Amino acid sequence: MFLHWQRELKGATNGDGVQPALLDFLAHVAVELAMDHRLLRDDPTLVDEFYGVVSDCDARVVAERVGEIGAVDTGGLDEVIRGFIERRFLRHYRTQAGLADAVRVVLSLADIPALPDGVLAELFVGAVELVEPGRVWEALTPGRADRDAHDESH
Secondary structure (H helix, E strand, C coil): CHHHHHHHHHHHCCCCCCCHHHHHHHHHHHHHHHHHHHHHHHCCHHHHHHHHHHHCCCHHHHHHHHHHHHCCCCCCHHHHHHHHHHHCHHHHHHCHHHHHHHHHHHHHHCCCCCCCHHHHHHHHHHHHHHCCHHHHHHHCCCCHHHHHHHHHHC
16 A cells, blocks of 8 residues: 555655655655655644553664664664653644654755656645555555555556
């Protein structure tokens, strides 16, 4: 379901000269954030519940475990987790403008030049209209994913 939405969104987006790989990545992010947007719009208490669960975790232990599992240096990850909890940025996902702002921040941190506002607006308006979180759960029922894959291939 997710990949279907991503492909549909990318195909329906003008792109305005954005490299295809970046547009594919942005379509992926837009679908993820649109799912969050729809869930938070339908139930705003999810933000506080989510941050409550995350803040109950020991950030130092999480960082150490991620380092062990991924065999990577996670120095500073515990501070990132604490900052994530403190900033509570998920509340910004309630609006389409907030979704676009979140992507602008990520792109700037990755030193990717600013994209035309029209491309971001097109992606997020399209994603919010397209994505239905409940359909993800339906697709995860036993045997459903295999049937859907078969249907898409024919």
